Amino acid sequence: MAKAKNQNPDYEKMLRKAGVRITRPRRIILGILSGAGDHPDALEIFRRAVAVDGSISLSTVYRTMKLMEGMGAIHRHAFEGGPSRFEQAGGEHHDHLIDIESGDVIEFKSDRIEQLQDEIAKKLGYDIVHHRLELYGRKRRTAG
């Protein structure tokens, strides 16, 4: 019953092909993102990585995040004030609903909204390169 979010597109192969060395820290960090069902920030990734290999440094986590972001292997999210949070790329595009009480992130998708965004941009004379749609909400009290 584990939340299997794992469609691991074998990043190691892709990265090596792109001329990126697969080092021990990188393998560990990538593995963590790959298995994460949440959207951890750099410090949290660092904690999880250290649990596997105590010698990994926070700098390496940041450097790896930046590298992977550049390669398109992960997505960086800057939710409300807090630090950047990361998520493995590869899945379908989606937006986020952030629970302002717990910080939990729920993913959702709306083709209709995407379509409307395109129309708006077009009307304004722009081509959308990317967008950000975040809903900040509070769990509805289940009427008791």
Next chain:
Amino acid sequence: MAKAKNQNPDYEKMLRKAGVRITRPRRIILGILSGAGDHPDALEIFRRAVAVDGSISLSTVYRTMKLMEGMGAIHRHAFEGGPSRFEQAGGEHHDHLIDIESGDVIEFKSDRIEQLQDEIAKKLGYDIVHHRLELYGRKRRTAG
């Protein structure tokens, strides 16, 4: 033909009523936001404020921004990486299209999108407290 974006809801009165002292720095800063047609960041507001009164400090700009944000008199936007940018509140709600080449911000509004957002949140069991919709785009080359 100036871009009059000025529906100045007499913040001084509102603020004083809320027990906030109207000091010289605050009056100047509020005036700047009120007359701004753009979305300046703290440093830019500071620059404009210093041009009026050389003794104003950056700390005061930050403190005033935080205070006014709390009072609902301004909105804070954290676009892509950069520092927070501010805008006087009071106008109608709108979202933003950011020109990734110039940094210019264009405001737009879509009731349809807002409505869809509400539906999505409701379906997920949440009440939206606020949201953020930003389109990052590039000016379409006017086919010549």
Next chain:
DNA sequence: ATGCAATTGCAAATCGTTTGCAAGAAGGAC
């Protein structure tokens, strides 16, 4: 005008993130 609490400017502190550098690994050539 007077007094006290709220506000300020300044400098130092903080947070998240980046960077210089010397030591240490990755992986192609042999």
Next chain:
DNA sequence: GTCCTTCTTGCAAACGATTTGCAATTGCAT
């Protein structure tokens, strides 16, 4: 497997944006 070059790493120091402690100053109710 061994060697070599180059890329990566960990560390500590630097960074940019923002916040804070503090003593001096100001707003404004009286």
